[in-house]
Amino acid sequence: MGTSRNVERRTILKAAGATAATLGLAATTGCGGDGGTSSDGTVTIRYAWWGAEDRAQRINKTIALFEKKYPKIKVKTDFQPYPDFWKKFNTQASGGNPPDVFQNAIGFLRKYDAKNVLLDLSEQVKAGNLSMDGFRAGLEKFGEVDGKLLGVPVGSNSMSLVIDKPVYTRAGVKPEQGWTWDDFDAAMKKIRDKTGRAGDSGMYGVMYLYDLYLRQNGKAFFTEDGLGFAEADLTDWWTKAKKGVQDGVYADPKKVAQIKPKSAVTAELAGGEFTWDNFSVRYSAEGKSEYSLAPIPTTDGKKTGQYLGSLMLSASKRTQHPKEVAQFIDFMVHDPEVAKIMGYDRGVPATQAQFDAFQPTDEVNKSIAAYETSLVDAGVLEPITPHPNGADICEAAFLRIAEELALGTRSVDDAVKQFFTESKTALVG
Numbered sequence: 001m002g003t004s005r006n007v008e009r010r011t012i013l014k015a016a017g018a019t020a021a022t023l024g025l026a027a028t029t030g031c032g033g034d035g036g037t038s039s040d041g042t043v044t045i046r047y048a049w050w051g052a053e054d055r056a057q058r059i060n061k062t063i064a065l066f067e068k069k070y071p072k073i074k075v076k077t078d079f080q081p082y083p084d085f086w087k088k089f090n091t092q093a094s095g096g097n098p099p100d101v102f103q104n105a106i107g108f109l110r111k112y113d114a115k116n117v118l119l120d121l122s123e124q125v126k127a128g129n130l131s132m133d134g135f136r137a138g139l140e141k142f143g144e145v146d147g148k149l150l151g152v153p154v155g156s157n158s159m160s161l162v163i164d165k166p167v168y169t170r171a172g173v174k175p176e177q178g179w180t181w182d183d184f185d186a187a188m189k190k191i192r193d194k195t196g197r198a199g200d201s202g203m204y205g206v207m208y209l210y211d212l213y214l215r216q217n218g219k220a221f222f223t224e225d226g227l228g229f230a231e232a233d234l235t236d237w238w239t240k241a242k243k244g245v246q247d248g249v250y251a252d253p254k255k256v257a258q259i260k261p262k263s264a265v266t267a268e269l270a271g272g273e274f275t276w277d278n279f280s281v282r283y284s285a286e287g288k289s290e291y292s293l294a295p296i297p298t299t300d301g302k303k304t305g306q307y308l309g310s311l312m313l314s315a316s317k318r319t320q321h322p323k324e325v326a327q328f329i330d331f332m333v334h335d336p337e338v339a340k341i342m343g344y345d346r347g348v349p350a351t352q353a354q355f356d357a358f359q360p361t362d363e364v365n366k367s368i369a370a371y372e373t374s375l376v377d378a379g380v381l382e383p384i385t386p387h388p389n390g391a392d393i394c395e396a397a398f399l400r401i402a403e404e405l406a407l408g409t410r411s412v413d414d415a416v417k418q419f420f421t422e423s424k425t426a427l428v429g
Contacts, residue, residue, distance in 0.1 A: 037320075040072075042073070043324050044073075044074045045073065045075055045076070045100040045321055045325055046075075046077075046100045046101070047099060047100065047102065048077070048079065048101075049079050049085070049103035050081060050082040050084075050085035051081075052081070055345055055346075058341050058343075059079075061341045062332065062335075062338045062341050062342065063075045063077065065337055065341075066331050066332070070324075070328075070331075093112065093117045098318065099316060100315060100316055100319040100320075100321060101316070101328055101329060102313070103154075104150075104311070104312045104313065104314040105311060105312065106151075106386065106391075107391045107392040109151055109386060110387060110389040110391070113145060113148070113389075114389045116317060117316065118150045118151075118316070119316060119317045119319060119322060120150065120317075121152065121326060121329070122148060124323065124325075124326035125149065125326075127326075129323050129327050129330065130327070130329055132152070134334065134351045134353055135351050136308070136348075137308055137375075137381055138308075139156055141383065142308070144386075151313065152312055153311070154312060154313055154346050154347075154349075154350055155310060155311055155346035155347025155348055156308040156309065156310050156372065157276045157278040157279075157309050157372075158276070158307065159212055159296060159306060160280065160293045160294065160295075160371060161274050161293070161295065161297075162265060162272055162273055162274075162280050162283055162293060162294075163265075163271060163294050164287075164290075164291060165289070165290045165291065165292050166289055167197060167272075168191070168271060168272070171190040171193075171194045171195055172190060173187040173190055173191060175297075178295070178302060179295065180298055180300075181298070181299060185249070187199060188200055188244070188249035188250070189247075197268065197269070197271050198249060198250055198252075198270045199271050200249065200271065201250070201251050201256060201263070201264035201265060201272070202244065202250040202256065202273075203240070203241040203250065203274075204241045204403070204406040205399050206274050207398045207399065208221075212296055212304060212305035213299075213305070214233065214305070215303075215305030216300070216303050216305045217299055222385060222387045222391055222394075223385060223388070224385060224386060225388050227394070227427070228385075231416050231417070234420075235413065238402075238415060238416065239412050241406075253403075253406035253407055257406075257407065263282065263283060265283060266283055266287030266288075268287075268289075272294070274296075276309070277368050280364060280368060281344075281364050283364075284363075284364050293368070293371040302380075306381055306382065307381055308372070308381060309347075313329045313333070333354070334351055334353055335354075338354065339354035339355070339357040339358040340358050342358075343360070343365070344358075344360065344365050348369060348372050389427070390427040394422070394426050394427065397418075397419055397426070401415050401422075
């Protein structure tokens with residue numbers, strides 16, 4: 001979490017849009033080689049993930065626990081920064097040698113299922129090697145695609161509004177569950193007028209917020225086989241984003257770009273911004289004020305369109321050890337000691353047993369847990385539609401084109417047309 005993850009997401013999704021054909025990288029050692037069985041029956045499986053050194057240290061501790069419980073299963077590990085992870089994974093998958101188990105995300109499920117890379121874990125559930133019981137808020141369905149279980153959640157997060165509390169207080173704004181976009185727009189003007197600061201960091205490239213807005217209006221960013229909105233919808237959204245900048249209720253994108261990787265909120269350019277709840281750790285580490293999580297505005301005072309997102313563990317269809325891989329995944333998502341080690345590094349623990357096992361003591365993580373609990377209690381969470389094959393390329397295009405629009409190198413109409421042109425190609429290919 002923290003600053004690096006926000007920067008990671010913006011920069012990396014550009015790289016994630018590259019196709020396997022363009023990734024001419026040789027597979028490196030670390031995670032290479034076939035998992036095998038030794039003469040004494042010991043099995044070796046390969047596990048890969050993206051993240052920084054801190055995550056690696058935590059994961060290695062959990063692996064030590066697993067190997068103690070399953071002494072006949074050894075885990076060979078490899079981790080990379082996000083863009084390098086997918087480059088290497090594409091090379092390995094194209095060569096028929098992906099890791100046995102690996103960290104995954106929803107934007108890649110259909111893509112790699114279509115490439116015949118992912119193992120359907122349903123058979124391992126039936127065999128009793130993997131339990132899908134005890135997950136929070138319907139997360140057990142998150143990795144299901146077309147009746148196949150292609151990923152198992154390890155953590156959850158949801159979109160939120162991070163606010164600078166003193167700024168909101170000075171402006172006399174108190175966001176509450178069920179407030180509307182009209183309420184939000186009025187609040188942005190109050191913050192601008194009473195504090196001299198833009199109300200929000202801006203809406204151009206916040207794709208997952210736009211998804212919620214679409215869901216509030218009976219649409220969605222993605223459907224199972226394509227985009228769930230029209231050019232006119234995106235034109236309206238980006239036109240409103242541009243007007244907000246012109247009116248001073250959204251921060252100047254050029255100033256926001258200048259202070260990166262610092263947030264516009266902690267740099268005191270904006271009173272708040274929309275982001276994933278578990279990214280909120282960065283604000284207290286980066287800034288001098290007091291920050292908190294606020295509800296997503298609604299269209300009708302009720303429907304937020306929210307869902308719990310998640311990192312997942314997936315398995316290779318080529319693994320020689322599906323039982324052992326399933327046992328590994330089961331341990332990682334259910335064992336309480338794993339949660340105590342990982343904390344909220346990959347989001348709030350996906351199973352209730354792990355959620356209960358790790359009780360954060362710092363205010364930031366306590367607020368993340370409270371926020372997700374409030375979403376469950378308010379009954380606003382909905383299922384997410386599995387993203388289509390090519391969704392990762394569409395997401396990378398959206399972020400890149402939105403940035404060009406924000407910095408004035410594209411008009412709204414040109415930006416919309418460019419996004420739909422690139423998305424049409426990505427979703428057909």
